[in-house]
Amino acid sequence: MDTAVIPNSSLIVDGLPFLAIGGELHNSSSSDPAHLAAEWGRLATAGINTVLVSVSWAELERTEGDFDFRIADELVRQARGAGLRLGVIWFGAFKNALSTYAPTWVRADTERFPRAVLQEDPLPTPFSYAGSMAKPALSVFSPELVAADARAFAAFVRHLTETDDTGTVIMIQVENEIGLLGSARDHSAPALAAWNAAVPELVVQLARNDADALPDGVADAVLAAPARAAWSHLAGNADDIQETFMAWGFGSYVERIAAPVRSSTRIPFFANAWLGPQPGQDRPGQYPSGGPTARMVGLWQAVAPSLDWVSPDIYIDDSRPVLEAYTQRGNPLFVPESRFSAGDLFLAVGALDAIGYCAFGLEDGREGALYFEAARSLLALADQILEQRSRGNVWGFALGADVESASHRFGDLTLTVRNGPGLFARMLLDVGVQLPEPEPSPSETRPGAVPSPGDDRPFGIVIRTAPDRFVVAGQAALFDFAGDDATVEIDEVRELVLHGGELRPARFLNGDERLAIVPQRGIGIAEVTLLRI
8 A cells, every 4th residue: 555645745645646535424324335335336426536434443343352344344345346545434432522433342341441521510512402311421541441442443454454455545534523522621530640640741842842832821831830730730721721631631542542553554644623612612622622623733743643634524614714724834634524515625625735625424415516526627637736736836715705806826927816796797787787696506415415505606726837827617706817017818718628537628718708717607627828918
């Protein structure tokens, strides 16, 4: 297997840079390969190249020490047959801050594997309601738990290394949305022992040499405390200190799982985050406290160096600040879970050099969904994107409904993209024509699935392939170029169409069609050549 992340934040597969674009299957889909068998053919023609699937500790090790890899093997076989790459999600002791994927023999033995204990007045958490049954949350500070989880993960990775000789698996996510819900910190006996122990030297060194790796004020609290002071003696914002404590705990846990097998495989490892703080979830514990949230990226990088990156799961409307936050400190941007958002896909790949992007509930996507059209278009352009990125010749955008334009510099040229629907409506209104309100785009998902609205925003990607030649792709945007020292006009526009996964030249666009190089709905691709006067 030849998969790795290299210093310029490229994902390398089979020796070449690779854009991993696709989606994550529902949590339980991979537990029955027969259930998925009918889906692989549809996914293979959807226009994607990567599928994320879960492998459950509970199914892999139903009896302690007895490992069953049949489900995992079948998933690899089916994906390989469909010509798709796999990202594997290790559902170990923690999934969405709970422990429902830990085996029965782990969850049943509360003495050997103690549960996390919440604060006296637990915080309200998502997906809970009065009278709901208890859900297991194991303590991340349990030495028996991390040892058992690490043994199972190591057995799985070793098996994968021995059997996946064609490199179908290109990444592994260690745990899922790790953290603690309901409390800023764990109050169990092993957690209290850690809380009352000295702040680890690694955290002290971060406070001294890289304070920005910690939330505001935490570094000052660490440095103001006496030498070898306990976490419990730090003075400052209690939530921030407790979340930092839990991030050290969870990050260290993941490192103890990943480190023993890090040198045995070139497959990248990563961890993902349930976002926080976010609207309605302002305090740690309302979102999983201790997960690799944006403000904990630096700490996670320090305590879990065996990870190649950390990732955001994005289900909020204003995604750009989150995407930008996960490019900090050299962290490669990869989105393992999101809505079916074609515009965010273009933004991540074009503006922020993402190595990949995945929508959640992939099998729910309807045939012809805009997200699949976006994936197909970007993958057709992948070679050009990956070649031109390092030269500063790629830019992506997604404009909100109330944003009229955005600009970007390509050397001595300025490109301004404009909100096509709004601009056309105003221009037509000037001549007495009022357009009707457009119909909303159809859902991206099939009937019966959770609806996912189509992306009506102007969005796109622009690739400079020569000094005066650009490839543009997207929807609902107008493109205007301006030169520093010359008048610039369009010389030629050549439409590019997908045929069998490859781009071929089609119509020369001229006259009125040059005003709308890409369509108002649905994704178009064109090559634009400029003329300087």
